[in-house]
Amino acid sequence: MLNYSKIGSFFSKLSQVLLGKRMIIAKSQKDLDRMREVGELIAEVRESLRGMVEIGITSMELNAVADKMIRSLGATPTFIGYHGFPYAICASVNDQIVHGFSNDIPLKNGDIISLDMAATYNGFVGDTAFTAPVGEITDELKQLIRVTEECLELAIEQCYPNKRVGDIGWAIQSHAEKYGYGIVRDYTGHGIGRAMHEAPQIANYGRAGTREKIRAGYCFAIEPMLNLGTHETRTLEDKWTVVTLDGKPSAHAEHSLAITADGPEILTLTKEQKAALKNSKKETVAA
Ligand code: MG
Numbered sequence: 225m226l227n228y229s230k231i232g233s234f235f236s237k238l239s240q241v242l243l244g245k246r247m248i249i250a251k252s253q254k255d256l257d258r259m260r261e262v263g264e265l266i267a268e269v270r271e272s273l274r275g276m277v278e279i280g281i282t283s284m285e286l287n288a289v290a291d292k293m294i295r296s297l298g299a300t301p302t303f304i305g306y307h308g309f310p311y312a313i314c315a316s317v318n319d320q321i322v323h324g325f326s327n328d329i330p331l332k333n334g335d336i337i338s339l340d341m342a343a344t345y346n347g348f349v350g351d352t353a354f355t356a357p358v359g360e361i362t363d364e365l366k367q368l369i370r371v372t373e374e375c376l377e378l379a380i381e382q383c384y385p386n387k388r389v390g391d392i393g394w395a396i397q398s399h400a401e402k403y404g405y406g407i408v409r410d411y412t413g414h415g416i417g418r419a420m421h422e423a424p425q426i427a428n429y430g431r432a433g434t435r436e437k438i439r440a441g442y443c444f445a446i447e448p449m450l451n452l453g454t455h456e457t458r459t460l461e462d463k464w465t466v467v468t469l470d471g472k473p474s475a476h477a478e479h480s481l482a483i484t485a486d487g488p489e490i491l492t493l494t495k496e497q498k499a500a501l502k503n504s505k506k507e508t509v510a511a
Contacts, residue, residue, distance in 0.1 A: 246423040248415055250441030255348065255417065256482055259443055262299065262350035263480050263491025264498075266343040269293050270352050271494055273313070273339055277356040280330045283315035286339065287326035294343045302342035302349050302420050309464065314340040314353075316465070321449050321457060321474040322411055323464040333359035336369065338476040340447075342420055349420045351445040352492040353478035365473060368405065368452055372475040375399050375428075375448040380481055383446075383488035387438045393430025396448045400428075406455030408474070411466065413446040416480050420445075440485045447478035 251259060272293060273286055291312035294301045301312035309323070316324030316338040317331070324338070331337060340353035355369050375396040382391040392413075400407050407429050415422030424436050428448045453472035460467060468474050480491045493501065 248423050248436060248439075248442055249417050250439060251417060251443055251482065252441070256441070256443075258346045258348040259350070259417070259480070259482055259491050262343055262345040262348045263352075264350075264493065264495060265297050265299055265345055266294070266341060266350035266352055266480075267492045267494045267497065268297070269341060269343065270339070270354060270492070271497075273341070274354060274356055277331070277337060277339075277358060279333050279359045282328050282330055283313075283317070283324070283326040283337065284328050286315060287311050287313050290339075290341055294341075297343075297345070299343040299345035302344045302351070303340075306420065312341065314338075316340070316474070316476070318473050319468045319471045321408055321451070321466045321468060322476060323466050325462055325465055331358040334361055334365075335359075336361060336365055336473055336475065338474070340476065340478065344420075347418055349416055349418070349480075350492055351416055351420060351447075351478060351480050353447060353476050355475040355477065364452065365475075367403070368450060368473065368475045371400065371403050371405065372448055372450045372477045375450065376446060376477040376479060379446045379448065380479065380488045380490065383438060383444065383481060383483050385438060385440045385483060385485060385487075388433055389424050389426055389436045389438065390430040390434030391432050391438075392444075392446060393427045393435075394432040397429040400448070400450050406451035406453055406468070408449035408451060408457060409455055410457050411449060413444060413448075413478070416443050416445040438483055440483055442483045443480065443491070444483070445478060445480045447476060449474060449476045 335358040342351040413426030456469035
């Protein structure tokens with residue numbers, strides 16, 4: 225029998241080898257300014273979509289809004305045409321992990337939906353994702369979403385110069401395993417810049433102190449994907465939609481960030497979120 229997860233991990237290893245041979249591109253100050261611009265732009269789109277997720281809406285409607293908004297801001301939806309992908313967003317419901325196709329099925333109470341989106345603006349890419357509840361969801365699903373977001377935060381906290389890419393994977397793995405979640409291995413985070421996928425590949429598992437050294441000027445898209453059950457995946461007949469092998473739900477969270485001399489700077493935040501972060505830092509200093 226065809227073992228999808230084995231094929232998946234074969235490609236994962238192959239791309240790791242290929243990406244491993246590619247240089248990690250450190251960004252100039254001018255490049256970083258552009259990464260900030262596109263990051264803020266796609267964050268505005270993300271928050272608009274977050275506000276729209278409700279019982280009865282379809283992923284096709286969400287896709288249309290994202291497509292229109294990205295273009296109205298003068299940017300291009302990066303996903304459209306990426307190896308033939310047909311939509312502006314990846315919309316993955318319940319057991320769908322990533323790369324889900326938009327469709328006309330209304331979301332129903334108790335669903336969870338992962339929305340992943342990217343824009344290209346002035347030659348640079350911003351990439352972000354989140355999982356949202358539809359109506360009232362179970363405590364089990366609330367925890368899955370919360371822990372996925374916590375894993376992202378813990379991963380970002382590793383992003384200081386002279387730390388290593390393996391520290392990021394370790395931070396995610398060690399937190400997710402406390403809850404017994406399956407950590408998706410077949411799909412990973414990545415470097416980001418002029419291209420959506422640059423080196424290095426950033427696995428959501430790993431050993432502290434291993435892999436490439438993190439340096440100021442690097443930009444990463446970190447994106448833990450956690451499953452309520454097995455980490456194993458399979459791809460549907462559409463050749464894109466990735467689902468959990470056991471049919472249990474999956475959650476996803478992603479930010480693009482830059483590594484500065486002072487540590488991580490999250491690029492995919494809205495103006496409001498950046499202001500709130502600044503204020504909370506001021507309060508911490510004052511305390
Ligand atoms: Mg990504």
